[in-house]
Amino acid sequence: MRVLLVEDDAMIATGLTTALRQAGFAVDWLNDGHGAHAALQTTEFDLVLLDLGLPQRDGIAVLREFRQRGAVTPVIILTARDEIQSRITGLDAGADDYIVKPFDLDEVLARMRSVLRRAAGRGDSHIVHGDLRLDPVTRTVERGGVPVAVSAHEYSVLEALLQRPGAVLSRTQLEDRLYGWNESIASNAVEVYIHGLRRKLGPDCIRTLRGVGYFVPKT
Amino acid sequence: MRSIRARLVMALIVVFALVSALAAITTYRRVLDETSTLFDYQLRQMALSLRNQISLAPRIEVPPDQGDTDFVIQIWDLFGSRMYLSRPGLPMINQTVLGYANLTLQGQPWRAYGLQTAAGVIQIAQPVSVRQRLASAAALRIVVPLILLLPVLIVFVAWIVGHGLLPLRRLTAEVQRRDALSLAPLVSDGLPGEIEPLVAELNRLLDRLREAFAAQRHFIADAAHELRSPLTALRLQMQLLDRAPDAVAQREARERLGLAVERSIHLVEQLLALARSEPQGAPTNAEPVDLSAIAAQAITDTHALALSRRIELGLDSPGSGSPGALLRGDPEALRALVRNLVDNAVRYTLPGGSVQVTCRSAADGVWLEVCDTGPGLDAADRERVFDRFYRRPAAQEPGTGLGLAIVKAVAERHGANITLGDAPGGGLRVTVQFPVAP
Numbered sequence: 001m002r003v004l005l006v007e008d009d010a011m012i013a014t015g016l017t018t019a020l021r022q023a024g025f026a027v028d029w030l031n032d033g034h035g036a037h038a039a040l041q042t043t044e045f046d047l048v049l050l051d052l053g054l055p056q057r058d059g060i061a062v063l064r065e066f067r068q069r070g071a072v073t074p075v076i077i078l079t080a081r082d083e084i085q086s087r088i089t090g091l092d093a094g095a096d097d098y099i100v101k102p103f104d105l106d107e108v109l110a111r112m113r114s115v116l117r118r119a120a121g122r123g124d125s126h127i128v129h130g131d132l133r134l135d136p137v138t139r140t141v142e143r144g145g146v147p148v149a150v151s152a153h154e155y156s157v158l159e160a161l162l163q164r165p166g167a168v169l170s171r172t173q174l175e176d177r178l179y180g181w182n183e184s185i186a187s188n189a190v191e192v193y194i195h196g197l198r199r200k201l202g203p204d205c206i207r208t209l210r211g212v213g214y215f216v217p218k219t
Numbered sequence: 220m221r222s223i224r225a226r227l228v229m230a231l232i233v234v235f236a237l238v239s240a241l242a243a244i245t246t247y248r249r250v251l252d253e254t255s256t257l258f259d260y261q262l263r264q265m266a267l268s269l270r271n272q273i274s275l276a277p278r279i280e281v282p283p284d285q286g287d288t289d290f291v292i293q294i295w296d297l298f299g300s301r302m303y304l305s306r307p308g309l310p311m312i313n314q315t316v317l318g319y320a321n322l323t324l325q326g327q328p329w330r331a332y333g334l335q336t337a338a339g340v341i342q343i344a345q346p347v348s349v350r351q352r353l354a355s356a357a358a359l360r361i362v363v364p365l366i367l368l369l370p371v372l373i374v375f376v377a378w379i380v381g382h383g384l385l386p387l388r389r390l391t392a393e394v395q396r397r398d399a400l401s402l403a404p405l406v407s408d409g410l411p412g413e414i415e416p417l418v419a420e421l422n423r424l425l426d427r428l429r430e431a432f433a434a435q436r437h438f439i440a441d442a443a444h445e446l447r448s449p450l451t452a453l454r455l456q457m458q459l460l461d462r463a464p465d466a467v468a469q470r471e472a473r474e475r476l477g478l479a480v481e482r483s484i485h486l487v488e489q490l491l492a493l494a495r496s497e498p499q500g501a502p503t504n505a506e507p508v509d510l511s512a513i514a515a516q517a518i519t520d521t522h523a524l525a526l527s528r529r530i531e532l533g534l535d536s537p538g539s540g541s542p543g544a545l546l547r548g549d550p551e552a553l554r555a556l557v558r559n560l561v562d563n564a565v566r567y568t569l570p571g572g573s574v575q576v577t578c579r580s581a582a583d584g585v586w587l588e589v590c591d592t593g594p595g596l597d598a599a600d601r602e603r604v605f606d607r608f609y610r611r612p613a614a615q616e617p618g619t620g621l622g623l624a625i626v627k628a629v630a631e632r633h634g635a636n637i638t639l640g641d642a643p644g645g646g647l648r649v650t651v652q653f654p655v656a657p
Contacts, residue, residue: 009448011479015455018472022462055610080447102451105458 001116001156002026002177004045006036006062007078008054012101016049019105024139024152025112028180033057040066044176045073046119047112052079052090060093067094074115078103113137120163127162130219132201134159141201148200153178157193161206161216170213224380228373235372239365243358251354255330258350259319262332262343265290269343270336289349296339321347386410390418402429438607442490445608445619449483489621492555493607496628508550509543510557510585510653511536511578517557518576525565531573532565537580544580544587546653548633556629557587559622560649564591566618568646585653590642601639626651 003025007013013029020027028043030036033054040048040062048066052059063075076097077090087098096115099108113136117125127134133142139155141148150158160177161169169177171190179185186192194206194214206214269292294303316322322329322344331344386409393405404422407415456476463469511534518534525532537543557576564574572592579586596604596611603609605627608620626649630637635653642648 009452011452011475011482012448012455015452015459015475018468019455019459019462022459022464080444080451101447102454105455 001046001159002028002044002180003112004036004039004043004048005029006031006033006049006054006059007051008032009051016108019109023109024156026156026176026178026180026183031055033059033062036062037065040071040073041069044173046177047116048073048075049108049112050075050077050095052077052081052086060089063090063093063095072119074119076108076111076115078108127159129162129165129216132162132205134162143201150197150200151193153189154193154196154200157190158197158201158206161214165216166218168209168213168215173213223384224377227376227380231372231376232369235365235369239362242365243362246361247354247358250357251350254350254353258330258345259332262290262319262330262345263334265292265343266332266334266341269294269341270334289345291344293342293344294339295342302339316342383411387414390414394421397425399432402426402432441608445486446483449479449486452479453483455479486619486621489619489625492552493621493625493628496552496555496625496632504549504551505547506550507545508548508553509545510553510587511544513550513553514557514576514578514587517554517561520558521561521565524562525574528565528568529570530565530568532561532576533573534576534578536578544578544585546585546633546655548653549629552629552632556626556651559626560587560589560651563622564589564593564647564649567591568593572646573644582655583652584655587651587653588648590644590648591646592642592644593646595641595645595647596639604639605637 001024003020005013005016005020005027007016007029008031010031013031017027017029025047028039028045030039031054033056036050036054036059037057050059050063054062059077059079063077066073066075074096075094076099077095078099078101079086079090080101081087082100087100090098096118097111099111113125116136117123120127125136127136131144133145134140134155135142136159139152141150141155141158156178157174160174174190175185178189194208197206205216207217208214288305290305292303292305293301296302316331317333317335317340320331320333322331328347329344330347330350331342333340333342390405390410402425404425405418407418407422410418453476456472456479460469460472460476463472514534514536518532522532561574561576568574568591574592575588575590577586577588577590600611604611604623607624609624610618610620627637630651633653635651638650638652640648640650
């Protein structure tokens with residue numbers, strides 16, 4: 001899961017980035033409105049955490065433009081503005097959730113999962129596909145009720161593919177889900193994770209479309 | 220405190236009494252004058268009409284006057300013996316004066332007219348009191364209605380004043396209802412012209428109060444808002460410390476927690492410094508201080524930071540032998556001013572640059588100048604850098620956005636001027652000019 005964090009306070013951003021990476025997210029951090037606007041135009045994110053009081057361009061303006069382009073990517077506003085009017089404006093501008101600083105880290109993570117769940121059209125927080133069952137909170141996988149040990153990156157790849165079963169994701173798309181801009185990636189990393197998953201879950205769980213990418217067949 | 224109504228009524232009574240007295244005196248004198256002329260004429264006419272009768276019957280026994288006239292008639296023959304006295308009981312004057320004369324008889328003033336005829340002398344006399352009585356009566360006729368009118372006037376004036384003061388009472392009630400939260404201007408419609416300036420002044424005062432309160436509320440809201448960020452960082456680092464997976468992450472989290480605590484402390488200190496320097500008016504702790512000594516101290520405080528950023532930090536001041544740059548001020552506040560200026564300059568200057576502080580005393584005041592070799596400020600930023608919590612969009616340095624607001628507040632309290640200019644090295648030059656100590 002790739003998250004864009006737009007926050008002008010370096011201390012908060014560093015802390016959040018660390019926490020989100022620990023929770024298995026790939027995090028990109030930007031500290032101003034212009035940069036956020038540009039990044040949202042060029043990169044696909046699964047979730048955006050947006051501060052409102054940004055230098056150069058206000059978070060609300062960035063959000064409005066993002067939504068006007070028809071983008072449906074979930075956006076959570078993280079801000080110190082706690083007035084009712086500000087919350088209403090934020091939600092009406094297209095935010096999926098609104099969290100006021102100082103926030104609790106666990107609450108932020110729970111709200112992120114909740115927003116992601118709704119974006120994927122699921123009510124239950126678990127991702128179920130055939131006899132596979134993924135728990136995004138603990139980031140664990142069960143097959144037919146038996147736990148399967150997967151690494152954090154393997155989990156991320158599986159989760160990405162299970163978001164929309166049948167849809168093909170290229171290697172680059174998968175890498176984007178796994179890593180932020182500044183993280184170095186081994187060229188064959190995705191292949192390694194796919195291989196690992198096939199070994200643990202069976203060779204047919206993830207199919208390859210030669211020259212295009214990978215997909216999980218619909219049940 | 221005496222009411223306007225009582226004052227007016229008192230004044231009215233006094234004026235009325237004076238006017239009445241004046242009217243009475245004038246009337247009395249005029250009537251006295253007129254009656255005197257009239258009676259004098261009558262005295263003479265009587266004397267003239269008696270002239271022929273003396274010659275006709277020089278010694279007739281005229282029955283004495285019964286006392287219903289005021290006139291006393293005396294006739295003397297040519298030898299000076301009295302032929303006739305109209306009121307025998309009266310010890311009349313024996314001497315005769317020809318023409319008009321004022322006489323005194325038994326302590327009473329009389330008016331007399333003597334006429335020389337061929338047969339003797341006729342004298343007609345009349346007590347002056349008759350004339351005075353007439354004049355008094357006339358004066359009384361003028362004064363009595365005036366005095367009777369007075370109570371009516373008093374009631375009328377009291378009512379007019381009461382009516383005229385109604386708007387004042389309404390205003391009092393309106394002011395009574397006011398408190399710190401209802402500072403809207405008072406309604407001045409329909410107020411008498413005399414009260415309107417008072418209401419206008421009150422409204423100006425309410426305006427200033429409202430502004431001051433709004434500024435205060437704004438400041439508290441800003442401060443509370445700004446406190447959220449360091450507190451968020453604090454809580455975040457604490458939770459990260461809790462969940463740190465290994466010793467390295469734990470140490471890192473603890474370090475960052477320490478930084479977050481330092482940052483909160485710094486913000487609170489800056490807020491306090493600003494709150495102390497905000498109140499208007501002259502500095503409360505004004506004492507003679509040497510600005511160059513304060514600058515030296517501020518530079519010592521910032522020395523470590525400058526060293527870590529490889530920035531050359533220097534002070535150019537009158538030196539130890541000279542009297543220094545003396546001015547009257549609050550040393551604590553001035554230290555905050557210099558420290559914030561130097562701190563800002565050091566933070567925004569790239570490593571390897573220099574920050575030069577100059578302090579000098581001139582005829583036109585005491586000057587403090589801080590020049591850096593940083594990126595400088597564009598025009599838009601120059602207008603806003605003194606605003607509370609304003610941080611430059613590109614600002615990467617941690618800061619509260621309060622430093623220059625403190626500088627401005629302290630400078631204003633000391634009546635000093637701040638100028639932002641370009642430093643010779645291409646950076647920012649901040650000049651603070653303090654007025655000459657009185």
